[in-house]
Amino acid sequence: MYKVISCLTGRRAAVSGQSCSWSGSAKFHLAGGASSQKSAFKQPTEDLPEMPPCNFRPEQYKGMSKERMMEIRKRNCSPMTMKVTYYKKPVFIHQGYMQWLWDVDGTRYLDLFAGVATVSVGHCHPYGRRKAAAGQTVAHHQHLPSLLLSRSSQGVIYLTNSGSEANDLAMLMARLYTGNFDIITFRGSYHGGSPQTMGLTSNAAYKYPVANGLGCTNTMCPDVFRGPWGGSHCRDSPVQTIRDCGCAPGHCMANDRYIEQLKETLVTSVPNRIAAFFGEPIQGVGGAVQYPKNFLQDAYKLIRERGGICIADEVQTGFGRTGNHFWGFEGHDVLPDMVTMAKGIGNGFPMGAVVTTPEIAASFSKGVHFNTFGGNPVACAVASSVLDTIREDGTQRNSLEVGTHLMTELAKLRDKYEIIGDVRGKGLQIGVEMVKDKASREPLPADAMNEIFEDVKDMGVLIGKGGLYGQTFRIKPPMCITRDDADFFLAVFDKSLHNYMEKR
Numbered sequence: 001m002y003k004v005i006s007c008l009t010g011r012r013a014a015v016s017g018q019s020c021s022w023s024g025s026a027k028f029h030l031a032g033g034a035s036s037q038k039s040a041f042k043q044p045t046e047d048l049p050e051m052p053p054c055n056f057r058p059e060q061y062k063g064m065s066k067e068r069m070m071e072i073r074k075r076n077c078s079p080m081t082m083k084v085t086y087y088k089k090p091v092f093i094h095q096g097y098m099q100w101l102w103d104v105d106g107t108r109y110l111d112l113f114a115g116v117a118t119v120s121v122g123h124c125h126p127y128g129r130r131k132a133a134a135g136q137t138v139a140h141h142q143h144l145p146s147l148l149l150s151r152s153s154q155g156v157i158y159l160t161n162s163g164s165e166a167n168d169l170a171m172l173m174a175r176l177y178t179g180n181f182d183i184i185t186f187r188g189s190y191h192g193g194s195p196q197t198m199g200l201t202s203n204a205a206y207k208y209p210v211a212n213g214l215g216c217t218n219t220m221c222p223d224v225f226r227g228p229w230g231g232s233h234c235r236d237s238p239v240q241t242i243r244d245c246g247c248a249p250g251h252c253m254a255n256d257r258y259i260e261q262l263k264e265t266l267v268t269s270v271p272n273r274i275a276a277f278f279g280e281p282i283q284g285v286g287g288a289v290q291y292p293k294n295f296l297q298d299a300y301k302l303i304r305e306r307g308g309i310c311i312a313d314e315v316q317t318g319f320g321r322t323g324n325h326f327w328g329f330e331g332h333d334v335l336p337d338m339v340t341m342a343k344g345i346g347n348g349f350p351m352g353a354v355v356t357t358p359e360i361a362a363s364f365s366k367g368v369h370f371n372t373f374g375g376n377p378v379a380c381a382v383a384s385s386v387l388d389t390i391r392e393d394g395t396q397r398n399s400l401e402v403g404t405h406l407m408t409e410l411a412k413l414r415d416k417y418e419i420i421g422d423v424r425g426k427g428l429q430i431g432v433e434m435v436k437d438k439a440s441r442e443p444l445p446a447d448a449m450n451e452i453f454e455d456v457k458d459m460g461v462l463i464g465k466g467g468l469y470g471q472t473f474r475i476k477p478p479m480c481i482t483r484d485d486a487d488f489f490l491a492v493f494d495k496s497l498h499n500y501m502e503k504r
């Protein structure tokens with residue numbers, strides 16, 4: 001007898017069958033031993049991967065019914081809320097613990113999206129909570145800037161309440177410092193939803209038909225999978241693209257071509273003197289898009305030649321998520337003039353920051369700027385605890401180890417399924433780009449994406465979607481996930497792809 005997770009309720013039901021191991025420690029349980037096959041995908045259809053165990057017991061949910069919550073959502077919440085109710089059968093989360101979430105019915109999910117890379121060290125991390133609640137808020141208030149700066153370069157720090165606010169401030173400071181106005185970002189980027197940052201953001205889904213972001217110009221994203229150029233050595237990732245590469249060792253033709261595009265933007269679309277270039281080390285909402293290895297180095301040089309400063313948006317990539325480094329920009333071997341951060345710093349608590357040089361910061365002191373809650377003592381206590389926890393839990397190392405394992409195994413699924421076009425990323429900032437077929441690289445249509453997405457959820461794993469065409473599955477979990485969790489997801493994803501291919 002084996003315990004099998006029911007894909008609908010997530011509760012355990014006893015059925016008879018055999019277990020067989022898959023890719024490390026994840027196990028399949030053959031329901032009734034049935035194994036009906038239609039295609040070459042050698043996998044039984046009835047068996048479901050077993051979720052790794054968890055000792056934590058959530059409280060019983062005693063709140064309002066799902067129907068009532070849905071009614072309120074439809075009637076009283078902004079229509080946006082319904083738009084982002086991701087699933088056909090929505091999940092109503094009740095409680096979280098580390099990488100696990102429970103819905104109001106007590107069904108457990110492995111969270112591989114972490115509120116869009118926001119929960120860094122784990123939901124309700126016991127150590128972090130204890131520390132944050134210890135009441136030393138004022139001490140933390142003093143302590144946080146030095147703690148943060150010890151993890152970045154020498155600098156000056158401004159504390160904010162969100163990433164958009166941090167980027168708004170960064171835009172303002174860049175303009176005041178340089179005396180220039182124009183700011184360049186990559187197409188496909190997301191840097192915030194405020195009227196100013198909406199101009200930095202280059203994704204139609206997040207733009208509104210109102211005047212926004214005057215002075216922002218978007219340039220071609222050097223996307224080595226979907227873009228016009230890319231080969232099989234371009235990026236800093238355990239997995240390269242499936243594209244051919246004719247480059248000699250040490251040379252990257254794709255980088256040259258994309259730099260030419262940036263040069264063209266500089267000579268056609270902005271004045272000779274510019275204020276800044278904003279770039280994420282790995283494009284997050286865009287679908288974990290990576291650039292050729294030397295691109296940012298070359299781009300920073302061009303920007304600085306025109307008087308601009310270089311700004312790294314680390315809202316998603318910071319705090320060890322990319323594995324080899326604490327900050328994503330370090331992987332590109334560049335030193336930005338300004339770094340903006342949010343999300344992971346608060347592990348779910350609203351918090352953001354801008355770190356820059358004393359010279360750039362000085363230009364800001366000509367006027368008065370304040371925000372009521374930025375850097376409030378409670379937020380500082382939380383953020384200090386998060387930084388301590390990252391160090392004490394070995395979170396960055398775990399990102400590297402589990403993320404590398406996950407990507408390497410996902411690449412095997414890419415080789416197995418025609419509809420996986422690309423697997424990429426670093427550490428636990430991972431994208432799996434889905435295509436109609438590998439030859440065309442055309443995005444997999446939304447209905448197919450939704451079907452796989454729903455199936456993965458029904459088997460107990462929450463992932464994200466992104467990319468300009470909603471074609472990329474995004475995996476950016478709390479950085480405490482284990483190799484067993486990764487194997488469980490791999491088994492679930494394999495099965496959901498198999499299910500989809502069987503029906504197609």
Ligand SMILES: Cc1ncc(COP(=O)(O)O)c(C=O)c1O
Pocket residue numbers: 116161162163164165167190191192193280284285313314315316342343
């Ligand atoms: C890279 C990046 N920058 C900025 C932001 C904006 O942060 P916030 O939602 O905290 O305003 C986001 C949010 O998703 C982001 O992903």
